[in-house]
Amino acid sequence: MTRPRLVTIALFGLLLGGAWPAAAQQGGTVTGRVTTTGGGGPLGGAEVSVAGTRLGAVSTDSGRFQIVGIPVGTYQLTARRLGYAPVTHSITVRSGESQMATFELEAVALRMEGIVVTGEAGATRRREIGSTITQLRVADLVKEPTKSVEGLLQGRATGLVIAENAGAIGGGSQIRLRGNGSYTMSNMPLIYVDGARIRSDAYPRNNPNSSVDFTGRSANVTASPLNDINPNDIERIEVIKGAAATALYGTEAAGGVIQIFTKRGKPGTTKWSLRVDQGFRYNAPFGPDSDPYMRMDPWMRHAPGFLSGIFSPGLEKTAKARFTDPNQCAPSKVPGSTACPNFATGTSNLALAPNLATPLTYSDPGTALNSSYFLSASGGISDINYFLSGSTENNLGILPNDDQKKYSVRGNFAFDPRTNFRVDWNTSLSQDNHNQTRQGGDVQGMTSNAYRGGTYISGYTYDNMNALLNQTTENSIGNVTSSLTLSHKLGEKLTNKFSMGLSRSAVELRGLRPFGFRYQAAGALTQKTFLGEVYTADYSSTFKVKLFSRVGASFSLGGQAVDKRDKTIEGFSQNFPGPGQPTMESGGFATAFEERIRVINAGFFGQSRFDVGDRLFVTLGLRVDGNSAFGQSLGLQPYPKLSASYVISDESFWPRAFGSMKLRGAVGEAGRAPGAFDAVRTWNPSRYGSAPGFLPRNLGNDSLGPERTREVEFGFEASWWSDRLTADFTFYNQRVTDALLPINLPASQGGWGSQLTNVGVVQNRGMELQLNADVLRGTRLGWDVGLGITTNKNKLIDQGTRPNQTDLRVGFPVPAVWGTMILNRREVADPVRVLDTVFGANQPTLIIQPSMSLRLPGGVTISGRGEYQGGFFVRDGGWSAGAARTEAWPTCEDYPARIRAGDVAGIEARFRAFCSYTLPGNVAVAIDGNQWVFDGTFFKMRDITITIPVGNLVPLSNSATFSLSARNAIRWVNSDWLELDPEMIGRSQSENTRGVSESMPPSASVVVSMQISF
């Protein structure tokens, strides 16, 4: 048994010892059931509390609850659940007796009554808020087996885009809220967990420092801090998308805020929850019909057994067929060539074809099995509520060296020493150890050499390719995130809240080419140690007062300070003296690098909210910030906001037939700070031999300030027919002023490259519409459908004196996807090219998210969720890079040789453009690297899940649920798209562009899950 498992068991053992006595307390017992009105079935997750005590319970999935140890007496018993009107019953408890209580909760307009925290000065009813906010009750969603928070969020909310990464295990996703607002700064949203800020941007990539110039040596993906959080620990997520809502977060919040609230214990006996997930990953074909896996098939893990033939058709067949003769390279798709991919028409280099005598021992890379186990316990003892959990995961990726082991533990404690004072202490520890296969532009990686036909390894042979697997890429990510929150209420008028948070990530990245590695015999080692810390302190105080009979007000004041510290130490060593496990000092050549970056952002805010008749709310707020990255001549920066909300359906003149309706509008500002070094003129330490020297690094800018995003949004939230149809509509218009753009400097003025300047204006606008309908709401049958529609139009309005160049052009998206356009792509003709043309946006401009849930008799549920992303363009950097190096790119099939021979019959213009290297007569063609731009429009079924309650079939359990889920199993891409996947992003999730690289495309997965409550 591994040590983490022992620790987990020990924790639960301790818990058991402490929690059990609570069940044995003297007094009476109340048992009962919570259901929805109208025969809607059992309602899990409802909180049932006994007024005047700290006793309570949470209903199970079957709606049942039990509260023990209630002192004798008469009490008000209340059942509450988000989205339902609370119901209170009076009960009389007698010693040793058990009372029954049944609650029927009626669904209410969630948008009106739900409590929101994010973006507000304190807990606020949704009806009071003038901007849109997405709330996800994750406890309901995780019946769908999801391994990551990113997967959980994907396709869930309008305005939120989570792009998959390349198909390497451990890779994070790119997150955008309302598109790209910045060209130079991060567009990732801020992320908070229980009030503690965590790192938003990706962890460093496991590759050598750029100073040694081997930056491609990697799996070329980055891990996401968001995925340090176990989805099973999450109670709910709040997402606020733009500056109108994020103003109170100030300088760094223009990209939106995602706040995660983890589960809290509820009063009552210990509730155990066990979850077991088992599944697999796979890749469906991603190449042309003639080579559906683009030569990667011999090294791809797959679905188990016969399922492989279903999910990855032809994979096994092509893998085995590819290497039939140990003395030859695989068929190269080049007519007439049986040697290593080589299209030469002459003789001299063919004569040098390698004599490959390695016997062929084809081995199946196996199945990409994934498993995870999660156990939690929650409850309350006296004044202390607790939620404890532990999990372990063991995942195999698609590529042979891809594997992952993850562990996490969490302890959330709430302590109520007084009825008006509460202490919350939430802490999580996670450890993610994953190994990766090198790919994605690593010239000695698997994918580059497969796609290019083994150009770098002197031939695509089974043996040559297998030798690449002797490199290791090890990643270790440990994170601890802890928050302490003190909440104090003075009557109903004054609330104070103080939070402190720490998120600390210790990352160790190691890449080794061992001594004897075929392609670097003396070996090489990269070691990168990263320590990222984020400290948060947050205080807010809200005072509520009744000004007049129908007019109330609340006044809030507060402040926040965030201190981010990144420390990176890297080493690179090569040329080892012999075999063995090397360290940095083993190499004949070794060098080291260090980077320390600290950024402090601190500010204070004030907010006033006035309400009239509890239906019209007007909010004024101001945040004032300072930031250590600002230029020295820049002072504190103000970010105002103004919003209004009007629950018009509460007015007497509003016909009830019109349903409930809230109108809202908001305007606010938020910012993006420049980078830590951007304001200062600096020089890079460098060397000329052993002599240290200075090279230009950054020209600096004394007046550098934040980008300032002003956003106006308005819309409505409505529901009709007892919430059977709900609508949430928002129009937003962001204007980023002082956008930080690089003002490029002529090289003749020095090696500064560019100067970051607050010179740009970017507009970002669109609309978001979410419709949900209960088409069928019956006792045994139910059918819910949903549709989210998001549009986003982004363009550069002004860039001062900066000339239009490449991806920054006035009137076009930021960044614009540009290149050489082939006007007659699908015609059978010679290509007609237009150079230096803007294709369009790089982020989707239209997103459609359909969803549905079908509830069948017996509580069986079938749900599905899809996502269409359209109106964007992606550069296929993999193909363009490959084209400069080989004719053997699989998607070109046999076109290069045919074109050279003058046989162009039936070849479309796009292939004549992409696959022409020479024309008849051996006239060399200069390869235009800018022409590989493709329409990225696609649709994916993000999730299809069937959930089957199995009741008490599991001994000792309260309830159990079995589910089967497939993620991204169905994909449609537009006909312009030819290979890999349009959701792939570059080498880091923090990059501002999407782009295809020479990587594996993201994989799909199938998971079966069993959740059991005790």
Place this chain on the structure above:
Amino acid sequence: MAAGVALLALVLPITACSFEVTNPGPVQDKFLDGPLAFDGIVAGAKRALLDAHFDTDRNGASGAREIFPAGNVGNKGVDNSPRVGIYDMTVTNGYWSSSSGARWLSENAVARLKASLGAAYATNINAGTANLVAAYANRHLGETFCETVIDGGPLLPFTESLNRADTLFTNALAIFTAANNANLRNAALAGRASVRANLNNWAGAMADAALIPTTFRYVLEYFNLEDLQFNSWVSASGYFGPFRTMSAWNTFYESYFQATGDPRTPWETVTGVPFGSAQVAPYGNIPWYRQRKYTTGDDDQALSTGREMRLLEAEYRLLQGNFAAAMTIINGLRTSINAIVIPGVTNAGVVAGTPLQPWTPAPTNVVEAGTAYKKESGIELWLEGRRLGARSRWARQALPGTLTVWEVPSTTAPLHIRGAGTLLSLNSTLCMAVGKTERDLNENIP
């Protein structure tokens, strides 16, 4: 009341906070103004010159057919257009940026030291070295680029760079003379001689060259400390590494080395690694004949040598029509070195350790002598980033003699692959255009 107190408690610390954080690592500009930084400033200028040569030389060597493209493009590779000898503004941004940046940085170093040193400037070795590096940076620009731009100014003829080099060499010469540093003085003299030859100031060139002993060598120093300081030619031809980007195959030097064993143009084949790292249409995989002039990452690359001075003296004789005197110098250079044999390379008839032979048959006129001279210059300066500039100079000054067939654009020359020709475009050029980015950003360039 409580809220007010809270606000006060909060606001006071924040407004009092300076938010000033000094992150270590990058060096702030103010620290470069004192004499303690002078060594670093000069070292930085040298490094920038090294960086300028790193990619520019290799891509220039491709168009000059000192090497044949055999592998990847981009980093340590030979880019698409330079494969066929095209250096238009769309492909030269990187080369112009590093080369022009080296000039700016070294001239900035000169200005910074001049401003700080006062009277001591005239004898300060750092000041002299800054001038010397700036001069070589300007020579590199003048020999490599078709035009030049100084500090955001207008497009100027390439001779502007050569003239600046001349002036800076002269300044360096004065300082080293005053400082009594003979080696650096020779470096300035030799550099100035090559510049003056390019400026058609042959009298000045000969006067300087005559002062340089044949054994003299001033080099660009490569180091094993970090990969980017590795000798560029070694990086691009890494043994078993991914960057097998160039080959002696299908160049004049392929058969020349086989025939002569000339140690100035060595190459080898590598067992088990028959091809370069990428295919080049229409040839397919390119046989990898790895250069062995440079064998380790810290092999230095010559900037000026006494042997180059002798070549210039021969060239001057040829321009005067005195081919016999020219051949005496040329053959003298040849016979002073001994042949080598590399296993695996067919050095038929070559005996290691025997002196190289004079050019045979002996030229009987200035054209034949010029043809031999152009070969000899290519051999002597092989892979030193000088061939494009030399050929450009010969074209301008109408030096007699012809180039080898490998160096002339052709689609029909029967070289290794029938019909493939040299893969040099008919639009190939002998100099690189100033990069498009400079043209786009510089308001003084229409």
